Amino acid sequence: KAGVTQTPRYLIKTRGQQVTLSCSPISGHRSVSWYQQTPGQGLQFLFEYFSETQRNKGNFPGRFSGRQFSNSRSEMNVSTLELGDSALYLCASRRTVPIGPGNTIYFGEGSWLTVV
């Protein structure tokens, strides 16, 4: 089955602009999470959506927002871009079973954002 799909793969934006990234989870996965990855900072959790509701949120400013649609596809938006927002943004999906086999996160290839 198809994996997690993220678009676009690469983009360059100017400081002050806004950007929207898209993620299509694995079929049947209802949970979508977003992460920011920069060199030396590891994976920083942005937020998680489940059934169109934000379930968890990381420590990022309000410029970072997201949403999930009824088909589980998700988008994240960053407004008023800053140079420090340049990073690889990763989307991950999972089925969300309580415990045990199948409770696994799968990542997309990421969207590389460069802010100039």
Next chain:
Amino acid sequence: GQQLNQSPQSMFIQEGEDVSMNCTSSSIFNTWLWYKQDPGEGPVLLIALYKAGELTSNGRLTAQFGITRKDSFLNISASIPSDVGIYFCAGENTGNQFYFGTGTSLTVIP
């Protein structure tokens, strides 16, 4: 957010050597996952562990879910050049939240 303690941060080894890395947490986890990430790509799942004491292999890779449920180990035997990359651990706590290690950068010298 919370991150797991992963060590070592980086490793430089000769081709053919075995590699060992681990992750520890102050909290009990229900799930441990290990990923490999190549430059410019997303992390790819290597091994998933769901039970304390569980030992699972995937080719030359072996991972274990620690008995205390607070740690996990990944071993790579007979390393080859394509093993180069960054290895991440991830753990899921009792609240169904996942946390990630800071990564181990592996360099294999031919």
